[in-house]
């Protein structure tokens with residue numbers, strides 16, 4: 001899960017997807033990172049943490065980190081929050097295999113829609129709930145796809 005700062009959207013996406021992976025008992029790992037180095041080592045934004053907690057998800061152990069090229073080796077899918085993140089991550093891709101891993105997360109809900117998760121950083125609390133609802137729905141669809149993919153490899 002990738003956004004700009006790794007303190008608002010992508011930690012929320014990480015927490016939401018992890019809670020569903022645990023609930024479904026799937027053998028899948030999830031992590032998050034930012035394209036920028038602005039918030040390395042910092043906990044998630046208080047508004048993201050409060051929103052997640054209101055939905056029963058604890059983000060307190062998460063810390064900001066910056067995306068690195070090694071993430072292309074460590075992960076099968078790289079979900080980016082917006083088109084700017086998409087351009088930045090595609091710009092780091094070394095080959096077609098790296099590029100194939102990168103997907104706008106809202107395409108899980110709106111196929112080929114190429115929609116962005118709005119950046120809630122400069123807005124109010126309500127922006128965070130809107131982001132939560134978008135990410136929760138996208139993660140439900142990602143879980144369905146993961147279950148289908150895992151079934152095929154059994």
Ligand code: 4NP
Nearest residue numbers: 003004005006007008009121
């Ligand atoms: P995020 O939000 O990319 O969802 O973590 C932001 C966090 C920090 C900044 C921008 C967006 N910033 O400019 O510091």
